[in-house]
Amino acid sequence: MVKSSIRVIIRTRPTANFASKNLKIDIEKKTIEAFIPKDDNQGLINNQQENWKFKFDEFLHNSTQEEVYDICGRDIIHSILEGYNGTVFAYGQTGAGKTYTMSGGSQNYKFRGIIPRAISQIFNEIQNKSEFSYVVKVSFAEIYNELIYDLLSNTPPSEQTGNIMIQDDPKFGITVKGLTQVLCGSEEDALNQVFEGESNRTIAEHKLNKNSTRSHCIYTLHMECRSRVESSEKVVYSKLNLVDLAGSERTKKTGSEGLTLTEANFINKSLSYMEQVVIALSEKNREHVPYRQSKLTYYLKDSIGGNSKTLMVANIWPEPEHMEETISTLRFATRMMRVSNEITINVELDPSQLVDRYKREIRDLKQELAMHDTLANRGRVVYETYTPEQQYQIQLLAERYLEGDLDEVEIESLRQVRELFNQIKNIYRKTMTRLGAEDIKSRSRPATNKTGTLKGNEVKGFEEREEGVGQEEHSGGFGLGKANPNSRPVDSSALEPKNQFFQEEEIEEKKISSREEAKKASANRNSKKIPHIDKNQAFMEFKNGEGKEIDSTLNDNKDDLKERKNKIKYLTDEVNGLKKLIDECKDNLDNIRNERHNDEEDVIDEEEFALIKKLKDYKKAYRSNYDQLKASKDEINAINQNIEFARDKLIAEFEIWYEKKFGAQPEMMSRESARERPQTEEKTNEDLDLDALAYIKAKKNVQTLHKAKKVLGAVGKA
Numbered sequence: 001m002v003k004s005s006i007r008v009i010i011r012t013r014p015t016a017n018f019a020s021k022n023l024k025i026d027i028e029k030k031t032i033e034a035f036i037p038k039d040d041n042q043g044l045i046n047n048q049q050e051n052w053k054f055k056f057d058e059f060l061h062n063s064t065q066e067e068v069y070d071i072c073g074r075d076i077i078h079s080i081l082e083g084y085n086g087t088v089f090a091y092g093q094t095g096a097g098k099t100y101t102m103s104g105g106s107q108n109y110k111f112r113g114i115i116p117r118a119i120s121q122i123f124n125e126i127q128n129k130s131e132f133s134y135v136v137k138v139s140f141a142e143i144y145n146e147l148i149y150d151l152l153s154n155t156p157p158s159e160q161t162g163n164i165m166i167q168d169d170p171k172f173g174i175t176v177k178g179l180t181q182v183l184c185g186s187e188e189d190a191l192n193q194v195f196e197g198e199s200n201r202t203i204a205e206h207k208l209n210k211n212s213t214r215s216h217c218i219y220t221l222h223m224e225c226r227s228r229v230e231s232s233e234k235v236v237y238s239k240l241n242l243v244d245l246a247g248s249e250r251t252k253k254t255g256s257e258g259l260t261l262t263e264a265n266f267i268n269k270s271l272s273y274m275e276q277v278v279i280a281l282s283e284k285n286r287e288h289v290p291y292r293q294s295k296l297t298y299y300l301k302d303s304i305g306g307n308s309k310t311l312m313v314a315n316i317w318p319e320p321e322h323m324e325e326t327i328s329t330l331r332f333a334t335r336m337m338r339v340s341n342e343i344t345i346n347v348e349l350d351p352s353q354l355v356d357r358y359k360r361e362i363r364d365l366k367q368e369l370a371m372h373d374t375l376a377n378r379g380r381v382v383y384e385t386y387t388p389e390q391q392y393q394i395q396l397l398a399e400r401y402l403e404g405d406l407d408e409v410e411i412e413s414l415r416q417v418r419e420l421f422n423q424i425k426n427i428y429r430k431t432m433t434r435l436g437a438e439d440i441k442s443r444s445r446p447a448t449n450k451t452g453t454l455k456g457n458e459v460k461g462f463e464e465r466e467e468g469v470g471q472e473e474h475s476g477g478f479g480l481g482k483a484n485p486n487s488r489p490v491d492s493s494a495l496e497p498k499n500q501f502f503q504e505e506e507i508e509e510k511k512i513s514s515r516e517e518a519k520k521a522s523a524n525r526n527s528k529k530i531p532h533i534d535k536n537q538a539f540m541e542f543k544n545g546e547g548k549e550i551d552s553t554l555n556d557n558k559d560d561l562k563e564r565k566n567k568i569k570y571l572t573d574e575v576n577g578l579k580k581l582i583d584e585c586k587d588n589l590d591n592i593r594n595e596r597h598n599d600e601e602d603v604i605d606e607e608e609f610a611l612i613k614k615l616k617d618y619k620k621a622y623r624s625n626y627d628q629l630k631a632s633k634d635e636i637n638a639i640n641q642n643i644e645f646a647r648d649k650l651i652a653e654f655e656i657w658y659e660k661k662f663g664a665q666p667e668m669m670s671r672e673s674a675r676e677r678p679q680t681e682e683k684t685n686e687d688l689d690l691d692a693l694a695y696i697k698a699k700k701n702v703q704t705l706h707k708a709k710k711v712l713g714a715v716g717k718a
């Protein structure tokens, strides 16, 4: 966790009637001095404060939307892609320019605000981060009269109950249950949601603002990021809250009455709760912070005093008649600067992916160990789970050791030691059971037949089932893997379940014969004198002789791989070059459009047309190169598989050759070179949208949709 203070930027609304007698702004020093003369009507004793001086992180005076975004948005939005949460919110009196700052002026693309610019930056950065895969979802909530409405729901806000619940999740922070999250694959998708949500906002007219937004609106981008080249079980989550608060207002001044007055009361109340939260947070040792007093403060718990990089734009309207509101905004902004958040990158591990990774790691480690054993000239060590046959062999070994036939057991691996102990435990248990049985037998003397069969419940005391393969099973004797079909008893009586003593007799017989076989095999092995052989030297000999063909296939594949990698490098450079050209083209288009007059927004001149065409060509070339890149990567995967296959084959053949030549047990051979990793993904973006086109298209989409809805509504009524 890293401490990060909330940054506060002051933005002034441009005005011809600037309160020059009351306000002195020093952009360089980032200070503002305010002066309100005492009210003479208050009498002789008047303690009214007249002067104030404030210092902030930045002043934006008569700034363009682009300048505002560069200072308020760019860094935070970049952090979102690194996994930090972020918040940008606009605060200020009604009419001071909050909505203009966050959403922007609707008349021209260049007047767009922080929200559309943030979306554009996010999708542009995602396109450039091809080594990561991102999932982007958006939600849009409105807090109106202390109720939460879903602006992206299919149900219009007027038909919603407003009872959406906020939850404080210990892992993911504040989450809003039931709020629609729309998956967005492109800038245009995300902008569609913005315009759709904005068209659902509650707006009303009063004396100070014709289009006053009467609610707090929170547009959230939820991001989920996984690496395409590293472990994909690591998921980085982040969210970006872009908040347009409703403006504080003095109801007398705005002339609010009726519904607008009720709205104003709710707005003022929630903003004063927000102030209480900020005060509580700026007090040292304050234990309780009253987040739950209002929907707004609870919703913004992560943003104010929590895990988020937060920036507040305090909008002021610097005209003489709004001096009191200006002072009030500046005071609140000063308090906000004292709030410090604790930020961290939000990383989670996806459990299913984690299991897959462990499986892969275990497999790789086993291979590593096998390679290590071979190079160290050690015998074949088993790292897999023991098969029933292998367990049985270890059981025999344990018995020979316990009976004194063996002075010591050669230790091969930890796994073998474990299994040995297991078998010793089983032998001990069995012996104890047998001793118990004999004790009972000697006391009760049950009638037994020739084969020692007990009747009925007489065997009850010995039925304790023993764990592990290679032990007696209740109904079928030994579990030693799959039985030979010829070994099936033809006599029906042989199919009857055998009792414990009978089974044990049979087991003893089997053990004796297996022991004898094992002794013979061991004597055989000992009689063969195995010379000291350098495995690596032998392997070289094999590769130059019988294994030559497989070895050359392996080498051919390796050469092929090298060639493909060079091709990928070339294609990557091409793709990057085209990306640069596309970006330049986009910038030129932006410039042309920004220079155009408002009323000409949809008129395209020759120069612009040529640029659009050029852009299309670049995009086409980009796509074609990208497809080739993808195909080359698939080819690389296939070649890698061939290499694996050739290596396995080489080792297997070598083992056979080795055994034939030296008469020793075949051993696992090392894979002489490190496993080649598949190439990392280069660029994955298939297409690049022009900023303005996405913005204009999204706007038109929403307009068309609304027109269609209206027509449908009219038809329905008719």
Ligand SMILES: Nc1ncnc2c1ncn2[C@@H]1O[C@H](COP(=O)(O)OP(=O)(O)OP(=O)(O)O)[C@@H](O)[C@H]1O
Binding pocket: 012, 013, 014, 092, 093, 094, 095, 096, 097, 098, 099, 100, 101, 105, 209, 211, 212, 213, 214, 245, 246, 247, 248, 315
């Ligand atoms: N920096 C600016 N440049 C140009 N016009 C601006 C600027 N700031 C605000 N305006 C204009 O002022 C008017 C009021 O702005 P806006 O609606 O953004 O205020 P607000 O703070 O959101 O108000 P409310 O709280 O009532 O919703 C709008 O017509 C807007 O276009």
